[in-house]
Amino acid sequence: MNQLLTSDSRRPLPDLPPLALYVHIPWCIRKCPYCDFNSHKAPSxxxxxxxxxALLLDLKQDLPLAAGRPLTSIFIGGGTPSLFSAEALKCLLDGIQARIGWQxxxxxxxxxxxxxxxxxxxSAYRELGINRLSIGVQSFNSQHLQQLGRVHDGDEALRAAQIARQAGFERINLDLMHGLPDQTPAQAMSDLQQALELDPGHVSWYQLTIEPNTVYWSKPPQLPEDDCLWDIQEQGQALLASHGYRQxxxxxxxxxxxxxxxxLNYWQFGDFLGIGAGAHGKVSHADGRIERYWKTRxxxxxxxxxxxxLAGRQLLGNDELPFEFLMNALRLTAGVPVGLFAERTGLPLEVLQQARLQAQQRGLLSADPQRLAATAHGQLFLNDLLQMFLGTD
Structure with missing residues (x-):
């Protein structure tokens, strides 16, 4: 292993990172064939x-990890959290605020x-203080939605965004996939154009991938060819940019x-508590220890x-931290300031020196001395770039 990456030079953290909370609600109306999340068909x-x-008891047990920090964000994910009533979510949010507080x-x-x-x-969700919705549209094409195992059709996808606006939500993300079975570039652009006409502030737009332990893994559908996928990616990024959406x-x-x-807190190697079935968390300690943990699934x-x-926990070693940090930070197109590495890991920037130079020479990492950022080429080969920070025997 690279000597620089295994040095014992970690220092106490002068300041703990911001703290967020992830809440997992594991039930869906139906399990989608591409989904590898911890989701389960809802009981009657x-x-x-x-x-x-159970969630509030879980949070109570995690409170020592918060170290007195207020929450900067809460993300209620799943599964399909919108299956829960407003009354249940009010009880949850009231309980969270009473136990930990937030900014x-x-x-x-x-x-x-x-x-x-x-x-x-x-409307009741909005009155609770929930101020951002992430809507799992995936497609507006009813045929593609049926292939994906979704329970809604294209018209319901459109109505969902309209109802969200009418309920008072100003911050809306639309979740959209491309590279769907038998999808043409024209169909992918039609989906994206429809999403943009709904005028969300945020779009999550990503390619369908086949993951282990899914129905699609055992019975893979026919996906578009690589050339078609590349055309979709290029056309889509241009369309998003033309409408004022910055990647x-x-x-x-x-x-x-x-x-x-x-x-952003995830990608900047901030801390987060995780409560709920199968939830994961990551927390830093003032003495420099950084750990990940996970809950009963x-x-x-x-x-x-x-x-x-609690199902398990793992302290991250010095040799793991560079990869763990960069696996998040290099997903950001602008990367992060170089000083954030030492601030969030307790390791000196010098531990990256050799791999950083090699990555720059290969055109994968920016040569800007003030930032850790992948080049445009590096973004295309992010896995190759990250492997360089694992070290070699």
Whole structure:
């Protein structure tokens, strides 16, 4: 292993990073064939109150990790969190604020899927203080939605965005996939154009990938050829740019001031607590220790009285931290200031010196001495770039 990457020169952290909270709600109406998230078909009657009680107990057990920091953002993901009633989410948010507190300008995001949208329900969500929606549209083409196993059609996708606006949400993300089975570039651009006509502040636009432990992995669909995928990518990025959406991360595009603060915290190697079935967290300690942890995965186990919520934890070693930090930071198109590396890892920048120089020589990493950022070429070969910071035997 590269000597520089395994030095024992980690220092105490002068300041702990911002702290966010991820809340996982694991149920969906139906499991999609491409989905590798910890999601499960919802029972006929959701155990809302029992699950909220479990989440708040989970948070209470995590409070020592917060080290007195208020939350800067909350992301309620899944699954389909919009299956939960406004009453259940009010109980959850009230309980979170009573236990840990948050900054006055906190960003609170709720993931929602078309097909679960009702005007009164989403107006009530907004009144709770939820101020950002991430809508899982995926496509506006009903045929493609059916192939993806989605429970909504194209008309419902359109109505979802309209209901969100009418409910008072000003910060909306539309989640859209491309490279779908049998999709042409024209169809992909039609999807994207329709999304832009709805005028969201943020678009997550990414290629469908086939992941292990999914139905598509065992029964793969026919996906477009590489040349077609490249055409879609180039045309789509040009279309987004022409409408004022700046790409600030591999698959995230936003108008000014509409970037996802919660996700930016991930990519800048900030801290986050994770509560809920299968949730993950990452926390830093003042003495320089940085750890990742994860919770019990199966909802029934998570809800069982007396069953520990924590399933495992891992301290990150000095040799792992460069890769862990850069795996996040280099997803940002502008990268991060070089000083953030030492600030968030406790390691001196010198531990990156050899691999950094090699990456610059190969044209994968920016030569700007003040930033750690992938070049445009490096963004295309991000995995190759990151491997250079794993060290060699």
């Amino acid at each position: 009657s959701l155990p809302e109150q029992a699950y909220v009680d 006055p300008d906190i960003e609170i995001t709720l993931e929602a899927n078309p097909g679960t949208f009702e005007q009164d329900k989403f 600030y991360e591999v698959s995230a595009y936003a108008r000014d001031g509409q970037q996802a603060r919660h996700n 199966q909802p029934d186990d998570y809800l069982r009285d007396g069953k520990p919520k």
